[in-house]
Amino acid sequence: MKISKLKLNHFRNYEHVDINFAPGVNVLLGNNAQGKTNLLESIYVLALTKSHRTNNNSDLIQWKHQNAQLKTLITKDSGQLNLELDLSKKGKRAKVNHIEQAKLSTYVGQLNVILFAPEDLSIVKGSPQVRRRFMDIEFGQMSNQYLYNTVQYQRVLKQRNKYLKLLQIKRASDLVYLDVLSDQLSAYGSEIIYQRLKLLKQLEHWSSAIHSTISQNQEQLTFKYVTALKQTQLHSVDSIYEGLKNAFQSERNREIRMGTTVLGPHRDDLKFQINHNDVQTFGSQGQQRTTALSVKLAEIDLMKAETGEYPVLLLDDVLSELDDNRQTHLLKAIQDKVQTFLTTTSLSGIARDLIHDPKVFQINDGSLRVD
Amino acid sequence: MQYPEPIAKLIDSYMHLPGIGRKTAVRLAYFTVNMDKNDIANFAEALTETKDKLRYCSICGNLTDEDPCEICQDPTRNQSEILVVEQPKDIMVMERMKDYHGLYHVLGGVLSPMDGKGPDELNVRSLIKRLQANEAVNEVIIATNATPEGEATAMYLSKLIKPAGIKVTRLAHGLSVGSDIEYADEMTLFKAVQGRTEI
Ligand SMILES: Nc1ncnc2c1ncn2[C@@H]1O[C@H](COP(=O)(O)OP(=O)(O)O)[C@@H](O)[C@H]1O
Numbered sequence: 001m002k003i004s005k006l007k008l009n010h011f012r013n014y015e016h017v018d019i020n021f022a023p024g025v026n027v028l029l030g031n032n033a034q035g036k037t038n039l040l041e042s043i044y045v046l047a048l049t050k051s052h053r054t055n056n057n058s059d060l061i062q063w064k065h066q067n068a069q070l071k072t073l074i075t076k077d078s079g080q081l082n083l084e085l086d087l088s089k090k091g092k093r094a095k096v097n098h099i100e101q102a103k104l105s106t107y108v109g110q111l112n113v114i115l116f117a118p119e120d121l122s123i124v125k126g127s128p129q130v131r132r133r134f135m136d137i138e139f140g141q142m143s144n145q146y147l148y149n150t151v152q153y154q155r156v157l158k159q160r161n162k163y164l165k166l167l168q169i170k171r172a173s174d175l176v177y178l179d180v181l182s183d184q185l186s187a188y189g190s191e192i193i194y195q196r197l198k199l200l201k202q203l204e205h206w207s208s209a210i211h212s213t214i215s216q217n218q219e220q221l222t223f224k225y226v227t228a229l230k231q232t233q234l235h236s237v238d239s240i241y242e243g244l245k246n247a248f249q250s251e252r253n254r255e256i257r258m259g260t261t262v263l264g265p266h267r268d269d270l271k272f273q274i275n276h277n278d279v280q281t282f283g284s285q286g287q288q289r290t291t292a293l294s295v296k297l298a299e300i301d302l303m304k305a306e307t308g309e310y311p312v313l314l315l316d317d318v319l320s321e322l323d324d325n326r327q328t329h330l331l332k333a334i335q336d337k338v339q340t341f342l343t344t345t346s347l348s349g350i351a352r353d354l355i356h357d358p359k360v361f362q363i364n365d366g367s368l369r370v371d
Numbered sequence: 372m373q374y375p376e377p378i379a380k381l382i383d384s385y386m387h388l389p390g391i392g393r394k395t396a397v398r399l400a401y402f403t404v405n406m407d408k409n410d411i412a413n414f415a416e417a418l419t420e421t422k423d424k425l426r427y428c429s430i431c432g433n434l435t436d437e438d439p440c441e442i443c444q445d446p447t448r449n450q451s452e453i454l455v456v457e458q459p460k461d462i463m464v465m466e467r468m469k470d471y472h473g474l475y476h477v478l479g480g481v482l483s484p485m486d487g488k489g490p491d492e493l494n495v496r497s498l499i500k501r502l503q504a505n506e507a508v509n510e511v512i513i514a515t516n517a518t519p520e521g522e523a524t525a526m527y528l529s530k531l532i533k534p535a536g537i538k539v540t541r542l543a544h545g546l547s548v549g550s551d552i553e554y555a556d557e558m559t560l561f562k563a564v565q566g567r568t569e570i
């Protein structure tokens with residue numbers, strides 16, 4: 001899929017933008033703090049209805065304004081599609097082909113993006129939270145069932161945590177209701193874990209192939225999903241459901257004592273291993289970078305396999321962070337198939353010979369000019 | 372310039388209503404100023420009567436001007452079925468459908484610890500007491516909304532009631548199944564809720 005047109009009104013430091021993009025590589029060139037990341041962010045927000053760097057919609061609206069509008073025309077194999085997002089202090093409205101969507105899950109998934117920024121190297125190094133977020137965002141784009149289950153899960157989790165707090169301070173005592181909440185959480189949680197395992201298996205397949213090429217067949221990358229449940233409990237949605245339910249039963253006293261839900265997909269993690277050693281603990285910085293790059297590139301293939309279309313790739317200041325070998329792999333992987341937006345402060349650190357027909361935009365203080 | 376005090380008060384009052392922002396409140400206030408004196412008197416009386424004359428039915432929790440309510444007093448209604456709803460307005464929806472001839476019970480919401488609603492804050496005990504006192508009831512139909520909270524409330528009631536040998540069924544007449552409510556803004560939600568009541 002390709003982004004053909006982008007229109008912005010009062011988004012971040014952009015007053016108005018109305019621009020056509022190239023189907024191949026679009027280079028966003030400019031000094032610091034001119035609006036390069038803001039432009040990538042607008043595409044990301046159009047895809048997911050939320051930003052990768054703030055949870056607060058108001059941050060996205062141009063200062064001193066009440067609303068921001070984002071519109072895009074995307075071209076897919078199946079035809080063209082208009083997406084529109086209106087942000088205000090009160091909330092957001094999303095339209096597909098001019099029709100307002102009442103549910104997040106009917107909007108998200110129309111435009112698929114993969115963002116790769118220097119901080120994404122932290123999917124290996126960072127906290128488990130970073131990796132859960134990674135799974136939820138990527139899998140949520142590929143499957144609206146996954147997205148639906150995570151939204152419901154979070155909602156039930158909040159209720160359950162609140163109720164456990166009440167039990168902890170003895171402001172509540174009804175354990176029948178706790179059982180109901182445990183059942184409900186197990187139902188949504190088992191769907192999430194099952195889908196994660198399924199999609200991770202595929203992602204692992206693509207990632208290890210890429211990793212192996214980059215490392216010249218020296219290294220084998222594998223994944224390990226870390227969960228409170230036993231391996232034998234993971235083979236079906238039903239067995240995961242039973243596993244979670246039983247675990248909540250046996251952890252009941254501890255959960256009440258702590259006033260919070262101690263297990264479930266919101267506590268799980270993902271480990272990367274090279275030749276069976278944990279990359280986070282034992283990997284060199286180079287191995288960690290190669291792992292992050294392999295996983296990101298594998299997402300492109302996975303999304304293609306799951307949705308039938310290549311996603312749009314957003315590279316924020318990341319190319320100049322990679323050495324020549326890794327840059328070459330990245331650029332070869334996207335060549336002639338993946339529409340890419342990349343930001344940079346200069347063209348010098350970039351292997352330009354590997355980029356066919358780039359369209360270069362000069363970005364200066366919230367304005368965009370074709371070079 | 373400031374609004375004259377009576378208009379300012381009126382605007383403020385209208386803004387207490389759901390789905391009404393400042394602009395609409397101003398429009399309604401100026402409209403009210405131009406209304407016929409008689410209509411105004413009726414309007415004011417209707418408003419005061421909501422508090423003076425309405426109460427909750429001591430049996431089912433419905434809003435009523437006589438206690439017990441008309442439905443609870445009606446001997447021709449099927450005494451063996453109780454339909455459990457979240458709000459009194461849900462009873463009106465069911466009644467308009469003219470399909471159901473049993474009795475009702477109003478919970479006054481759904482279980483939601485986040486909103487300070489536990490079993491004790493809903494009319495759950497009164498339902499159980501009613502079932503214990505009334506041998507005739509053999510089916511309880513739960514018609515809470517299809518939100519996670521509505522589902523949890525239904526499961527909870529079923530766990531309490533089933534052991535007594537009473538049949539518990541579930542009627543889904545709610546919003547679309549598990550809608551992502553936190554995503555819909557106020558207005559969309561308002562419309563969705565309105566739309567639902569017409570089904
Ligand atoms: N809501 C906003 N309204 C107006 N300007 C904003 C807003 N948010 C950020 N900015 C401005 O955007 C600029 C940062 O843009 P960014 O895209 O992050 O820069 P870079 O080009 O380095 O990627 C800063 O000058 C900041 O003041």
Ligand SMILES: [Mg+2]
Pocket residue numbers: 036037038316317
């Ligand atoms: Mg930047």
Ligand SMILES: [Zn+2]
Pocket residue numbers: 428429430431432433439440441442443
């Ligand atoms: Zn009554």
